[in-house]
Amino acid sequence: MKILVLNGSTRRHGNTELLAEKVTEGLSCTKIFLSEKKIDPIRDMRHTAEGFPDVEDDYEEVLQALLAHDTVVFATPLYWYGMSGNMKTCIDRWSQSLRDKRFSFKEIMSQKQAYVVIVGGDQPKVEALPLVQQFSLIFKYIGMTFAGYVIGKGNKPGEVLQDEAALDQAAAINRMLKEGAKK
Numbered sequence: 001m002k003i004l005v006l007n008g009s010t011r012r013h014g015n016t017e018l019l020a021e022k023v024t025e026g027l028s029c030t031k032i033f034l035s036e037k038k039i040d041p042i043r044d045m046r047h048t049a050e051g052f053p054d055v056e057d058d059y060e061e062v063l064q065a066l067l068a069h070d071t072v073v074f075a076t077p078l079y080w081y082g083m084s085g086n087m088k089t090c091i092d093r094w095s096q097s098l099r100d101k102r103f104s105f106k107e108i109m110s111q112k113q114a115y116v117v118i119v120g121g122d123q124p125k126v127e128a129l130p131l132v133q134q135f136s137l138i139f140k141y142i143g144m145t146f147a148g149y150v151i152g153k154g155n156k157p158g159e160v161l162q163d164e165a166a167l168d169q170a171a172a173i174n175r176m177l178k179e180g181a182k183k
Contacts (some may be wrong), residue, residue, distance in 0.1 A: 001181045003029035004069035006062070008087030010035045015119040017152035018161060020075035021171035023117055023150065027177055031071065034086040042054055042092045052096045059093050067103070071113050071177065072144075074135060078120030078128045083135075091138060097158055110143030113180075121155035125165075141149035148173050 005024060009016040037058035041061065045052045065074060076083040083091075097105040116135045118128045128151045139146040150169040154160030161167070 001071055002069040003027055003071045003073065003177065004065055005029055005031045005073045005075055005169065006066070006087070006090070007031060007033045008035075008084035008090075009033075009072070010086070011077075011157075013097060014077070015152065015159055015160035016049065016075050016077045016117065018158065019119055019150065019154075019170055020037075020073055020117045020153045022024070022167060023073055023075075023115065025172050025174055027174070027181060029073075030065060032065055034062070034084075037062060037086075039086065039089050040097055041092065045087040046095065046099065051099055055096075057058065059090070059096075059105055061091060063093075063097060067108055069112070071115070071180070073115045073117060075117040076131075078118055078124055078131060081127055081130055088149055094142065104118065106143055113145040113147040114139050115147055115177075116149035117152070117170075119154050119160050119166075121153065124151050126155050148176065 003024060005020050007020060008019060028165055039059045039062065040055050040057045043053070064074050074087065076087045077086070094105070116122065116132060118131060120128055132149050151171060152160040152166035153163045
């Protein structure tokens with residue numbers, strides 16, 4: 001099993017990264033930090049004769065990593081009750097990939113499983129539920145298996161490591177991933 005962690009946080013070594021590390025602890029995985037990539041917003045050209053233009057940015061690199069892995073961990077802080085902007089921009093570009101003549105994006109993505117890691121302050125276990133639903137609908141549309149999620153509470157750096165329930169859930173997902181890696 002090849003695991004990709006797609007990290008949408010703008011803070012390295014922050015709570016989102018810490019909780020994602022608990023999910024993937026002891027497993028070999030590729031990590032992409034979207035804040036370190038230049039991914040331009042989508043220019044919606046779905047209904048034009050010329051279609052989507054080529055874009056000179058890092059999306060192709062992220063796309064190739066996404067296509068090459070069996071399992072994707074989408075890790076994002078809860079920003080204004082949604083995913084981070086760079087995570088949303090990356091997923092928005094999937095519209096372009098759906099029309100890419102090199103491959104069947106939906107068919108390839110339907111063979112993958114997804115996990116979601118969300119960290120927020122205040123009351124994230126309630127406030128992040130609409131984001132979990134958004135990811136669920138995205139995965140349903142694209143055909144990915146939504147295998148699980150964990151929501152952690154953390155605002156100050158390292159604070160998520162105090163959230164025992166989130167750490168337990170991360171450990172449970174970690175066990176599932178390790179079991180899947182054995183197959």
